[in-house]
Amino acid sequence: MTDTLRTLIFENASCRAQMIHLDNAWQNIASHNHHPTPVMTVLGELVAASAMLSASLKFEGSLILQIQGDGPIRLLVAECNSRLGLRATVKLREGAHIPDDASFMDLVNAQGKGLCAIILDPRNRMPGQSPYQGIVPLTGQSVASSLEAYMHSSEQLETKLVLNANARLAAGLMLQQMPLDGGKGAGPNHDPDGWSRLCALAQTLQTDEHLNTDTFELAKRLFWEEAPGVLAERKAHFECTCSREKVGAMLITLGQDELNDALSENPVVEVQCDFCNANYQFTAEDCKTLFEGGEPPASNTLH
Numbered sequence: 001m002t003d004t005l006r007t008l009i010f011e012n013a014s015c016r017a018q019m020i021h022l023d024n025a026w027q028n029i030a031s032h033n034h035h036p037t038p039v040m041t042v043l044g045e046l047v048a049a050s051a052m053l054s055a056s057l058k059f060e061g062s063l064i065l066q067i068q069g070d071g072p073i074r075l076l077v078a079e080c081n082s083r084l085g086l087r088a089t090v091k092l093r094e095g096a097h098i099p100d101d102a103s104f105m106d107l108v109n110a111q112g113k114g115l116c117a118i119i120l121d122p123r124n125r126m127p128g129q130s131p132y133q134g135i136v137p138l139t140g141q142s143v144a145s146s147l148e149a150y151m152h153s154s155e156q157l158e159t160k161l162v163l164n165a166n167a168r169l170a171a172g173l174m175l176q177q178m179p180l181d182g183g184k185g186a187g188p189n190h191d192p193d194g195w196s197r198l199c200a201l202a203q204t205l206q207t208d209e210h211l212n213t214d215t216f217e218l219a220k221r222l223f224w225e226e227a228p229g230v231l232a233e234r235k236a237h238f239e240c241t242c243s244r245e246k247v248g249a250m251l252i253t254l255g256q257d258e259l260n261d262a263l264s265e266n267p268v269v270e271v272q273c274d275f276c277n278a279n280y281q282f283t284a285e286d287c288k289t290l291f292e293g294g295e296p297p298a299s300n301t302l303h
């Protein structure tokens with residue numbers, strides 16, 4: 001089974017698990033991002049995390065995970081929408097040198113100035129309404145531990161994450177503690193050791209096993225003694241939400257003068273999508289139409 005996200009519930013432990021295993025979807029994303037292995041590993045882990053966090057929220061719109069790095073990686077972005085459509089991109093610093101054994105810290109937190117942000121962009125955002133954004137300093141030694149720290153400080157949710165990725169596969173397991181009995185306190189069946197037992201099981205997961213086992217099989221192997229309930233099984237896919245209309249709307253925000261300057265040097269204004277490399281070209285005639293309101297902006301942001 002490919003590109004599957006599985007949601008499990010451990011009632012007595014008041015814990016929910018998300019498991020994701022990506023192959024085609026990740027390979028599709030990776031085909032638009034040609035970077036050294038350590039960069040792709042971090043990106044794959046971030047993509048897996050974005051899907052699990054998105055699935056854990058009841059939210060119509062896109063969840064965007066951003067790491068602003070102070071090392072060779074300037075920016076990592078992984079985005080997941082409510083349909084489990086995934087896309088991601090990386091921006092390296094000019095002239096960045098990346099050794100094969102570069103660690104997460106080397107890549108994004110070389111001087112301790114890296115930042116981690118989670119952005120929630122509602123599907124039907126009103127004009128002028130800004131998306132919700134939480135941002136914290138990067139504290140972890142890995143994508144997983146940085147996001148755990150984020151969830152702990154911003155959402156006050158105990159979260160355990162295991163993330164792994166290589167050039168072809170990306171996988172994640174996320175455990176989240178839920179409020180006891182919907183916030184009413186511990187019920188008669190409450191299992192006070194459940195959370196630490198589940199975390200210990202997650203800890204046993206090795207990279208190879210994690211990457212090479214689908215979520216159905218892995219859930220069975222890891223949790224057979226815990227007898228979790230299955231809440232959902234969904235498919236993830238690569239999806240870029242860029243469009244000519246959105247690029248046009250972004251060009252309008254640049255202003256006519258700036259576009260005229262660009263057109264005085266080139267016959268067309270070219271914009272390439274960071275996520276899927278789609279190329280959008282606007283001639284002088286197209287730009288004129290834009291400002292005459294021929295193509296009304298659908299949104300004022302490019303994503």
Ligand SMILES: [Zn+2]
Pocket residue numbers: 240241242273274275276277278
């Ligand atoms: Zn695109």
